[in-house]
Amino acid sequence: MNILPKPFRIDVAEGSFAFRSDAKVATDIPVIASLFGGADAASPVRFVKGDTEWDYVLRITPKGVTALAATDEGLFHAAVTLLQLAGEAGETDLPACTVYDKPRYAYRAGMIDVCRHFFDVDTVKKLIDSMALFKFNHLHFHLSDDQGFRLRIDALPKLHQVGSERKGTCGDGKPTGGYYTKAQIKEIVDYAAERYIEIVPEIDLPGHTRAIVAAYPELSCSGKPTEVASWFGIHSKILCTGKEKVYEALDVIFREMSEMFPCKLFHLGGDEVAKLEWAKCPDCAAVYKREGLKNLEELQGYFTNKAINILKKYGKTPVLWNEALKSDVLDESAVVQYWTTDRASAERVAKAVCEEGRRVVMSRCNPYYLDYPCGTHSLKAMYMLEPAEELGKSAEAGILGVECPLWTEHISETEELFRHFYPRALAVAEAGWSAPGKDYADFEERLKGVLFLLDRRDVPYIPVAECNPGKIKSALQTAAFGLKMQRGCDPSSARNWRSMSLKQPKF
Numbered sequence: 001m002n003i004l005p006k007p008f009r010i011d012v013a014e015g016s017f018a019f020r021s022d023a024k025v026a027t028d029i030p031v032i033a034s035l036f037g038g039a040d041a042a043s044p045v046r047f048v049k050g051d052t053e054w055d056y057v058l059r060i061t062p063k064g065v066t067a068l069a070a071t072d073e074g075l076f077h078a079a080v081t082l083l084q085l086a087g088e089a090g091e092t093d094l095p096a097c098t099v100y101d102k103p104r105y106a107y108r109a110g111m112i113d114v115c116r117h118f119f120d121v122d123t124v125k126k127l128i129d130s131m132a133l134f135k136f137n138h139l140h141f142h143l144s145d146d147q148g149f150r151l152r153i154d155a156l157p158k159l160h161q162v163g164s165e166r167k168g169t170c171g172d173g174k175p176t177g178g179y180y181t182k183a184q185i186k187e188i189v190d191y192a193a194e195r196y197i198e199i200v201p202e203i204d205l206p207g208h209t210r211a212i213v214a215a216y217p218e219l220s221c222s223g224k225p226t227e228v229a230s231w232f233g234i235h236s237k238i239l240c241t242g243k244e245k246v247y248e249a250l251d252v253i254f255r256e257m258s259e260m261f262p263c264k265l266f267h268l269g270g271d272e273v274a275k276l277e278w279a280k281c282p283d284c285a286a287v288y289k290r291e292g293l294k295n296l297e298e299l300q301g302y303f304t305n306k307a308i309n310i311l312k313k314y315g316k317t318p319v320l321w322n323e324a325l326k327s328d329v330l331d332e333s334a335v336v337q338y339w340t341t342d343r344a345s346a347e348r349v350a351k352a353v354c355e356e357g358r359r360v361v362m363s364r365c366n367p368y369y370l371d372y373p374c375g376t377h378s379l380k381a382m383y384m385l386e387p388a389e390e391l392g393k394s395a396e397a398g399i400l401g402v403e404c405p406l407w408t409e410h411i412s413e414t415e416e417l418f419r420h421f422y423p424r425a426l427a428v429a430e431a432g433w434s435a436p437g438k439d440y441a442d443f444e445e446r447l448k449g450v451l452f453l454l455d456r457r458d459v460p461y462i463p464v465a466e467c468n469p470g471k472i473k474s475a476l477q478t479a480a481f482g483l484k485m486q487r488g489c490d491p492s493s494a495r496n497w498r499s500m501s502l503k504q505p506k507f
Helices: 030-035 072-086 121-132 182-194 210-215 244-260 282-290 296-312 322-327 343-356 379-384 393-398 414-421 425-433 440-450 452-456 471-488 497-502
Strands: 009-020 045-049 056-061 064-069 091-101 107-113 138-145 198-205 265-269 317-321 335-338 360-362 399-406
Touching (some): 009 056, 030 072, 056 072, 072 091, 107 121, 107 425, 121 138, 138 210, 182 198, 182 244, 244 265, 244 296, 282 296, 296 317, 322 343, 343 393, 379 425, 379 440, 393 399, 425 440
Parallel strands (some): 045 064, 138 198, 198 265
């Protein structure tokens, strides 16, 4: 049966039920009714709330269809399963069976970066709508980076007035920008909630903050004016650790964002921090000496924990990229998002999970990053990755879930955005929902059978036949992407940020 993600269990019975996907269904949940022909209490296709240990149970008999779930979300999941079973024609004889289903992980997410290139409300809603059809339940919303700050914060208006605009992109000389008003954020959050998806906002700190310090230079170490970055790469214009006004500004941002985003999780970034200015800043030096720190990683840990303590006032749980663990002092409440591919990082994350009881989101760059071409990160590679494998079996219990990020340095058009997301993201949707065990041929067959759901919504995607290029095409795609990345990086960006991050400063 063409169901994706693959259900936990299907018990096949005798007979069938004549079904039309445009037929009305018995439900009081508007979004479920909208998937079919509307609501009708007399319909033989019924969605019923009731006790069950499963996320949902979908029972098809010759007399009708009954979906049972303890929650509205479970009933929605049953509805999208039924929609897939109905197939492209929508008029079919459904085989009698009972589907027992539940997710493997609580967190199943995609990510969209709207900083490098901005995408409007309708595009974000279209992404949410399509994700919901495959049982994703979170959208990580990357809202702040060197190339743009994408929110309106009333108490700090320069963040959107200055921080959302840049003079060009990689030397093209074409001014570009964009930000979301509070009304637009509410529209996005409400739309997602109706489809049982939570929005997880990210404000990347303390690095990737050049747009913030362009708006408010006094938040940097030097206090000197700078511009929103128009090139990519790692930038050294970052937030100062020693100025109290920085933490006051974060409090303002977190307070207003906590009102916009009701989700419990809140991403604080923490990756790729070029600490060059910290190493020669008297304000940072004062903190360094006062706290008895040993290196600049511990200084980042100090900053991050101060930010976390502010965030906690608003009832949020922090999420950080796995580099935040390098300080060895990261607040125990923080969830770690694992993206790097080096052995040392994997061992550090595994230790944090197994010895500290920390939770982790698996987003291994290779192959889960969707901005890379199929020749680098193929559909099959994404499907075959077992989330728990790299951290070891003992870390399985600490895995909160999976996420496939889509960075947009080199993605500016809506069609391009969706073609990078689909269909490869559906391999991650299955990893997050289905029981362990890999059968790529079976997955690909089911995948081809459900892509009509994207066609109906005019969602572009790469044909499955092009998602696993051969060696020659893969090599050419990888080389072309590498050149594109190289050409897009700022020649004056912080080339030696990695080594400086680990050095002991000469304060």
